Amino acid sequence: MADPNVHRSSTFAPVNIAVIKYWGKRDTALNLPTNSSLSVTLSQDDLRTHTTASCSPKFTKDELVLNDEDQDISGARTQACLRELRGLRKEVEAKDGSVPKLSGMALKIVSENNFPTAAGLASSAAGFAALVRAIADLYTLPSSPAELSRIARQGSGSACRSLFGGYVAWKMGTEKDGSDSAAYEVAPASHWPDMRALILVASAEKKDVSSTVGMQATVKTSELFNHRAEHIVPARMTAMEECIKDRDFATFADLTMKDSNNFHATCLDTSPPVFYMNDTSRAAVRVCEAINTRAGKAICAYTFDAGPNAVVYYIAENEGQVAGILKSILGGKMGWNSLQGRAVQAAEMPKGMEIAAEMLERGVSRIILTAVGDGPRRSEEHLV
């Protein structure tokens, strides 16, 4: 039986994978970026965080449990999110004296990911998006997703993009207090619903440098970084929004691959250098190139976050030529039976790919088949 003294609200929130990368902060306390970024929200059928936010006069202190483990929430970032959300709840309470005084109660937040945390996927984005969305629902806040994205940003920069579905930009903004640094929807998933993503999860290897540490080392030491942030990314943001509006996959792919490589180039130009791509990642690049060469145009696009996993985007109609060829190499790995029920047929591997294929087979531990998806979904399935 649910305790009537416990108020609760639950949400699912999605993972997003950037195609124009966020790398570098101009303000580390407020998580304000040095450049705008743009991502695709992935389907929650495959990758999601499920979070229940609850509060009760009987709770004695704020708590966060992730995958059954107590988390430290004393960090400035989590505290900033809780403080902002409570402040907004106080405004609600001040306007309407009849609503319960939830802002004064301790919070218990329980969270679960449906994907392996060891996979090196950007779980903090889905995690903070779910936390902010669930508390906002619990507090019945009138805030728009854009307003909530500004709060989630303070928890984890890229989390702001997981407050929306589809194709999402994070505008860097110019204000010192970060009030204009928030996400917005470039296009909903329904605008270009046939975007697919295949994630090649590389075998576990200790991450070289955390992205939080790595990006600030790049900002401080790379002589190429400013050129990326000031000149290259702004032009690409405009071009990327345009090609998403036009559903122009070849341009989308070209920009996605270039921006991933450009971001990793600034990592390599950091002192000491930061390496996220390894020999498995390079093999994935070569296989994608071979697929595009054989097709005579870009029908797939690789991108790498701060880790060796390749995320390969493609359009549903090219599934045979992209996922099919990858299945001919990686057919023995876990993950081909997608929750979405799509079945991929192995296709013949193009010639000349043997070395890269062998390296990929050796270095990939599992695959995740997914697609563009929608934003956070409210749920009546509670974890508290």
Add this chain to the structure above:
Amino acid sequence: MADPNVHRSSTFAPVNIAVIKYWGKRDTALNLPTNSSLSVTLSQDDLRTHTTASCSPKFTKDELVLNDEDQDISGARTQACLRELRGLRKEVEAKDGSVPKLSGMALKIVSENNFPTAAGLASSAAGFAALVRAIADLYTLPSSPAELSRIARQGSGSACRSLFGGYVAWKMGTEKDGSDSAAYEVAPASHWPDMRALILVASAEKKDVSSTVGMQATVKTSELFNHRAEHIVPARMTAMEECIKDRDFATFADLTMKDSNNFHATCLDTSPPVFYMNDTSRAAVRVCEAINTRAGKAICAYTFDAGPNAVVYYIAENEGQVAGILKSILGGKMGWNSLQGRAVQAAEMPKGMEIAAEMLERGVSRIILTAVGDGPRRSEEHLV
């Protein structure tokens, strides 16, 4: 018995490894670079090309034999070198009617490297330097090494730096005809004789993209490249000349590592990306960092050309802390018995290096121990 109708001259020429990298041509026909570069000439006791240039009225056509194999010399680059050298010989013959008319005779050039060609070392630099120097000697040209470097540059860009010993810069020049794009000596080997180099030869793997093709792809497609060529390299050239003059190893190391990473960053920023460093290279970077961290200052500097081999520079007094630690990891590999007779004692490996050490052990096939050395040496040992 030597045939008195055959004129011959022989030379040894050294390999050089850049610390400020040459990458990109502004004129591909003349081998004119987009930026200046700077290298250390390595000892010919360990790495050298031995070349005999000969000519005779009995020879019917120009020939080049390298390591017992006939080479095609019809290429524009080799032809440019031969044409320039013959032109200079004609001037000598015009001034002094008594000298034999060698410029009209066919040339037979025979060349041998004393290092494994599969090692991926910049053999074309030593090769073209030796070819030009040997023919210039055969022709008794009055040309200075700088003048000859301008000719060798047309054969292979970095060859111009192998006409000198010690610390050598290649000034990019500004003239359209390349007349001011030549090498000069920054300092002779005797100025800073205790510079050592340890080459970690990575296991044979097919080269990703030839440097000739790779550098022009970078020039055409990398959005970071111009910034490197126009802003970063010019400042580093000045700083590097300065620290060589001051024998300031810590600054030399800092600049060397940064420039190697910066060059490889522009390769990664190329479309499609060009990868020369692999997981073995990254392990070498991590081991060098650990060595420097333990020493509390930079006592070794890694650099990578267009391939996975690491060249590690250090000063003789730190041999134990640099080569000794590498020997503790790579003691079972060939190459520790240097021709120079230096014996390296294995030293204790710093903690926390185990993963990188294991990866290095797996990926390195042999090592080459060498040092800064002098320029081309004339020899009476003829190969014809």
